[in-house]
Amino acid sequence: DAGVTQSPTHLIKTRGQHVTLRCSPISGHKSVSWYQQVLGQGPQFIFQYYEKEERGRGNFPDRFSARQFPNYSSELNVNALLLGDSALYLCASSLVGSGNQPQHFGDGTRLSIL
Amino acid sequence: GIQVEQSPPDLILQEGANSTLRCNFSDSVNNLQWFHQNPWGQLINLFYIPSGTKQNGRLSATTVATERYSLLYISSSQTTDSGVYFCAVRSGGSNYKLTFGKGTLLTVNP
Numbered sequence: 001d002a003g004v005t006q007s008p009t010h011l012i013k014t015r016g017q018h019v020t021l022r023c024s025p026i027s028g029h030k031s032v033s034w035y036q037q038v039l040g041q042g043p044q045f046i047f048q049y050y051e052k053e054e055r056g057r058g059n060f061p062d063r064f065s066a067r068q069f070p071n072y073s074s075e076l077n078v079n080a081l082l083l084g085d086s087a088l089y090l091c092a093s094s095l096v097g098s099g100n101q102p103q104h105f106g107d108g109t110r111l112s113i114l
Numbered sequence: 115g116i117q118v119e120q121s122p123p124d125l126i127l128q129e130g131a132n133s134t135l136r137c138n139f140s141d142s143v144n145n146l147q148w149f150h151q152n153p154w155g156q157l158i159n160l161f162y163i164p165s166g167t168k169q170n171g172r173l174s175a176t177t178v179a180t181e182r183y184s185l186l187y188i189s190s191s192q193t194t195d196s197g198v199y200f201c202a203v204r205s206g207g208s209n210y211k212l213t214f215g216k217g218t219l220l221t222v223n224p
Contacts, residue, residue, distance in 0.1 A: 033211065042200055042214030043157070056210030088155055092212075100144045102162035103212060108155055 002027070004093050004106035012112045013081050021076045021109045025093030031055075032074040033103060034066060035090040043090055049074055050096070086113045116141045116205040120215035127191050127222050135186040135218045137201030145204035146177050147212065148186050152197045160186070160199075191222045 005024045013019055025032050031050040035043035045058040049068035063079045072093075078085055088110050092103040117140040127133055137146075148160040161168050161175040163184065168175055172191075177184040188195055198219050202212040 035212075042202075042216055043212075045211035045213070048210040050210075058211065090157060100164070102145070102147055102159065104159060105149070105157040108157075110155065 004091055004104055006089075006091050006106040006109050008109060009107065010110045010112075012114060014114050015081055015083060017081050018077065018079050019081060019111060021078075021089050021091075021111075023074045023076070023091030023093075023106060025072050025074075025091075026104055029093035029095055029104075030072055031094045031096055031101075032068055032072065033092045033094075034074070034076045035092065035105075036060070037088040037090060037108075038084075038086075046076070081113050083113050086111060116143070116203060116213050118201060118203055118213055118215035120199075120201055120218050122218060123216065124219045125221070127220070129191060129193060129222055129224050131191050131222075132187070132189045133191060133220070135188070135199055135201075135220075137184040137186070137203075137215055139182050139184075139201075139203050139205075141182070141205045143179065143182075143203040143205050145212070146184055147202050148175055148184070149200045149202065150195075150197050151200060151217070157200070188220075191220075193222050193224055196220055196222045 033048040034046040037043040047066045048056040052068045068074045088108045090108045091106045094101040119138045150158045165179040174187045198217040202214045
């Protein structure tokens with residue numbers, strides 16, 4: 001079975017641009033979460049979606065938004081990119097939205113802002 | 115929110131040595147996972163272990179939930195074990211997100 005897949009793997013943008021990152025969960029998983037990992041730190045929670053509804057939001061500005069589609073895939077959108085948005089963006093999926101299920105991570109999208 | 119502390123921050127071993135990594139957390143949890151992030155950035159699930167003990171080959175983990183800590187044991191380390199090991203937890207109060215520690219950077223030399 002395929003794991004969590006993310007696209008693209010690498011992306012280079014300039015300040016002020018907009019970016020869309022995509023994630024397909026493991027088949028049968030209904031919850032998708034997004035994390036940002038800057039160099040030298042652990043991943044930081046951005047959003048969780050379950051059954052197409054936002055169930056949690058981390059401490060990120062409104063420039064960050066996301067959505068989940070009927071097939072449970074998800075998009076993360078970032079507007080007005082800043083240099084500080086350069087990071088590895090990780091998507092994770094789990095069977096359900098509650099806490100007692102493991103999360104499985106994709107390989108990430110490495111975003112560089114020039 | 116919940117705090118997660120990992121120790122040691124850095125660890126250098128010779129191939130074949132054993133090691134123990136520790137994760138302390140500040141509140142009760144309903145999910146605890148150990149991950150290995152390889153040099154290419156891939157975050158690999160090692161254990162889902164909110165309580166008890168599990169073993170997988172040369173790796174094993176123990177979580178003592180009542181005392182709010184977890185241990186990851188690596189035996190007979192290999193150079194491919196190098197990378198960053200993260201502990202991540204979910205507390206009952208915010209059951210939608212994983213909170214990660216800062217990680218332990220493990221270097222295994224041949």
